[in-house]
Each structure stands twice: as structure tokens, then as C-alpha cells.
Amino acid sequence: MSGERTCPSCAGRMQSRALERHVGGLIELDLCFDCHAIWFDQYESGQLAPGAVIEIFRLIHENQDKPARPLADRLNCLHCREKLVFTNDMQRSNKISYYRCAQGHGRFTTFVQFLREKNxxxxxxxxxxxxxxxxxxxxxxxxxxxxxxxxxxxxxxxxxxxxxxxxxxxxxxxxxxxxxxxxxxxxxxxxxxxxxxxxxxxxxxxxxxxxxxxxxxxxxxxxxxxxxxxxxxxxxxxxxxxxxxxx
Structure with missing residues (x-):
């Protein structure tokens, strides 16, 4: 990952966090604390080590006092800038939703939906x-x-x-x-x-x-x-x- 990334919703600067990958190495995630959301490149969410999940949990706690900015009507992929597609899905018995790139570059998910995804x-x-x-x-x-x-x-x-x-x-x-x-x-x-x-x-x-x-x-x-x-x-x-x- 290189260069500064901007939030798919508010276009503000996203904050990068290097987190542990369960097979070794690190994953660099991009988070927008104004929109209370995370960008995952393809497959990144499933590659997070347990310690990385707990670290995201802690970051959510530290930034939850600031009200989340409403998401924009149009959200753009960080890679191809195409409009993200709103998607409903299931994780075990939990219904989750997120915004995905139709080209498979990744997805944008709110903090609450991430917590639902991880049960x-x-x-x-x-x-x-x-x-x-x-x-x-x-x-x-x-x-x-x-x-x-x-x-x-x-x-x-x-x-x-x-x-x-x-x-x-x-x-x-x-x-x-x-x-x-x-x-x-x-x-x-x-x-x-x-x-x-x-x-x-x-x-x-x-x-x-x-x-x-x-x-x-x-x-x-x-x-x-x-x-x-x-x-x-x-x-x-x-x-x-x-x-x-x-x-």
C-alpha cells in the first residue's frame, strides 16, 4: 500500500493502522474515524489475526464518543473510483451489510457492521x-x-x-x-x-x-x-x- 487514501464517503484523509495477519506479517487497514468506517482490500477482513480484531475493537472504543458522520449517497472505491454497491450478507447467524467494489477491489464497512461480522x-x-x-x-x-x-x-x-x-x-x-x-x-x-x-x-x-x-x-x-x-x-x-x- 502506498500514498494517502481518502475516505470513500467524506473524502477526508483515512488513518492507516498496521495490524497482525493470522498467517504472519502485517495488514495495513484504512480507517475513517469521522465516518466510523473501515476500508478492507479484498480478503483482508478474513485474514485478521485475533489480536488485530481486538485492536480494532479498542480503536472503536477510543473513537466512539464522536458522532458518526452520515454516509454519502455515493461511495467510491479507493482503487478504481467506481461506485460501491450496497450489499447484504450473512456471517454465521448475523445479518451484515457493507459497500463493495463490483471489480473486487475491496469493501467499505461501518464499525458496527464490523462488530456484527465478528459476532x-x-x-x-x-x-x-x-x-x-x-x-x-x-x-x-x-x-x-x-x-x-x-x-x-x-x-x-x-x-x-x-x-x-x-x-x-x-x-x-x-x-x-x-x-x-x-x-x-x-x-x-x-x-x-x-x-x-x-x-x-x-x-x-x-x-x-x-x-x-x-x-x-x-x-x-x-x-x-x-x-x-x-x-x-x-x-x-x-x-x-x-x-x-x-x-
Whole structure:
């Protein structure tokens, strides 16, 4: 990769991050923190090492306080400048969406859709929404930022995205996978030395998740969440979950 890249949506300068590739070496990703989005060259998302995924998670946390700029009506490929095609897809049981180059050069995806792709964020089921709306009146759409009135809607009335939440179990599985794969790349002596440290790190992550599961919002188990204040304006289920993880 060479030269400065501009965001397919706002045309601002994108920030490059060198992240670990799971087969060795580095991947240079381009991120727009104004639009809360990432450009992946072809196949790059699937080549990220677990540690790289966690690093992107951290970058999202550090930049989530700044509201995302709405995406432009036309998004252009970083390589050929052709219009990107809006695409719906499935990742395991999660519905995801992104903007892809018809020539196969890559795709542009928002932070929330990346978290959905990696199964950190999932859609709430109908019974979970029923439980949630007993105590929560409004939540913030994780895709566009609009308010969702749970007494009336189970999805965003503006962009039709379903109500989503950060899944504590998915986060813990990712952390455990990170430790396991990192040990697999060590030499035998280093791997033996890590056998004591790795379980401790996993236990620490699980303890942190359980700390928030003891006081869930709306009785939802397995969810990373801070205590809900009924006087709060709008609850952001994904953003508060990310904050809880990094506290």
C-alpha cells in the first residue's frame, strides 16, 4: 500500500493502522474515524489475526464518543473510483451489510457492521426486546444513531436496522481464541511459560463480564452493560457495552 487514501464517503484523509495477519506479517487497514468506517482490500477482513480484531475493537472504543458522520449517497472505491454497491450478507447467524467494489477491489464497512461480522454484536430476539422494553423506553440505533421507541418499534424507523447489543459471551470467546492462537505461534519454551499466564488472563476477562452480567438491563443475560438509569435520555446498548468492557 502506498500514498494517502481518502475516505470513500467524506473524502477526508483515512488513518492507516498496521495490524497482525493470522498467517504472519502485517495488514495495513484504512480507517475513517469521522465516518466510523473501515476500508478492507479484498480478503483482508478474513485474514485478521485475533489480536488485530481486538485492536480494532479498542480503536472503536477510543473513537466512539464522536458522532458518526452520515454516509454519502455515493461511495467510491479507493482503487478504481467506481461506485460501491450496497450489499447484504450473512456471517454465521448475523445479518451484515457493507459497500463493495463490483471489480473486487475491496469493501467499505461501518464499525458496527464490523462488530456484527465478528459476532461481537448481535440482534436482540423478540422475547429479549419484550424484556428490555419493560424497563427501557428508548435505545439508540447502533447503525444510524436515531432513537428507537421500544414501545412502538423493534427496529429503527429511520434505517430499519434491528436493535442490537454487545454480546459478552462472544467477547469472551474472542479473547480466549486470541490467547490460544497466540500461544500456537510461540516457540515451545515460551508456550510453556504462557500456560500459567493465559488462563489467568481469560479468567480476568470472564470475571469482568460477570461483573456486568449481575446487573443486566431488562433481565438480559450474557450482556456487557453498565447500570441503567431510567432518567437517562437514550440508552446506547452497543456503546455502553464497549465502555463496560474497557473500564
Amino acid at each position: 461481537f454484536v448481535r440482534t436482540l430476539s423478540a422475547p429479549e426486546i419484550q424484556e428490555l422494553k419493560a424497563t427501557v423506553k428508548q435505545v439508540r440505533c447502533s447503525s444510524c444513531g436515531a432513537a428507537v421507541d421500544l414501545s412502538r418499534d423493534a427496529a429503527c424507523a429511520h434505517c430499519r436496522s434491528p436493535v442490537a447489543i454487545l454480546d459478552a459471551e462472544a467477547v469472551k470467546r474472542a479473547l480466549a481464541d486470541l490467547d490460544a492462537k497466540s500461544r500456537g505461534r510461540m516457540n515451545p519454551d515460551a508456550a510453556r511459560a504462557a500456560e500459567v499466564m493465559v488462563p489467568a488472563r481469560i479468567a480476568q476477562a470472564e470475571a469482568k463480564a460477570r461483573r456486568f452480567e449481575h446487573r443486566p438491563v431488562g433481565g438480559l443475560p450474557g450482556v456487557l452493560m453498565t447500570t441503567y438509569n431510567e432518567d437517562a435520555n437514550i440508552l446506547d446498548l452497543v456503546a455502553q457495552g464497549i465502555d463496560a468492557l474497557f473500564d
